[in-house]
Amino acid sequence: MGYIIFMFGLFVDLGTPWRIWHPLIMWNPQSVLFEVSWCVMLYTTVLGLDVFIFALEKLRAETWVRFFRSIYIVMIVAGVVLSTLHQSSLGALYLLIPEKMSDLWATKAISILFLVSAIAGGLAVITLESLASSRSHGTKPEIGILSGLARGMGAIMIVYFALKAADVVIRGVDIFRFDGAHLLFFLEMLIALLLSVVLLTSEKLRTSVTGLMCSASAAIFWVALTRFNVSLTAYAGYRDQTYFPSLIEIIITVSLVALGILVLDLAASYLPIYEPHETSGAVLRKPAMG
Structure with a gap:
């Protein structure tokens, strides 16, 4: 959820969000930002599927739940690799102008x-x-x-x-x-x-x-x-x-954080994220495939 909220913030911060699709067809493998763009898109997809599992459980779509359980280890590996590439590449991005x-x-x-x-x-x-x-x-x-x-x-x-x-x-x-x-x-x-x-x-x-x-x-x-x-x-x-953030930047940032908290609270209330536990009342569930 936090990553999806980050994506919304990125759309605003880009200044030209209507060009966000360019890395999909305009490939430049020598560009650090190209690698960052693809990692962000793929990692968001993996996280979205991870959250989607709870919705499938709520809908009792057992066939799809079993399918995602069978490929969950692949999703974990993909998430780790993509996040590793993403974070390290963000650092390399600043070395474009080391002088x-x-x-x-x-x-x-x-x-x-x-x-x-x-x-x-x-x-x-x-x-x-x-x-x-x-x-x-x-x-x-x-x-x-x-x-x-x-x-x-x-x-x-x-x-x-x-x-x-x-x-x-x-x-x-x-x-x-x-x-x-x-x-x-x-x-x-x-x-x-x-x-x-x-x-x-x-x-x-x-x-x-x-x-x-x-x-x-x-x-x-x-x-x-x-x-x-x-x-x-x-x-x-x-x-x-x-540099100091403008009022509109502060408002957008606070609004996105508030939206993320609201959506997370709603998800925890209506999706099977929590389950009873004898000693602690409830614990945060692992995804359905875990």
Whole structure:
């Protein structure tokens, strides 16, 4: 659902959404954006089929449910591969103009850094959405599962910190300057280090709803900061103007988020996403094929 909402936002952000079909017939395999476009379309299709399963269960279309169960492993592999290509290619997209970027982020390792941070962000979003959904529907959070996700999130963030630190050292980047870009760089690194250490060492934090919610929120903020740094801060020395979202951009963004929450709530209310559970009241179901 979040990805479909993202697609709606992309239509608005493109400026010329009526050309969204061009990559389908106007192929340019040497273009990074061409690969991103195809990954987005195919990945959205896979996610759409995954959600469609719940509708089939609701309609009791057993034949189709059995069919999707038989190919579900293929869908999982396709989803993992497409999302991996998508996230890494988004990073490579910024290397089209490396001479205009700050040395802090103009690195050939940007693709793997994008991928690693995206994995951490995905775990954080799952954790936060699960907690919010449990509260909204009056169910008990699956603390055991979410605690494992939090541990994984911490491990991935420490990997990001190590990769980023090794990258700037190997490239001989001067990180000891007092300006806005370097301050944001250190903030990005500090959050990654501290949050990963806390998540890996504090079992009390990983097993409490408040701790999980705060750590997931902090991780989401961190991922947003990494993207902000690459897309805006890295070009601060080249730009002669500042950017702040316009009122219409803010309204569209807030509206899309609100729409996503509304649709998710309706789906949880009318589709067989939840099922009774003896100890927690209800748990989030796996797809029909799982």
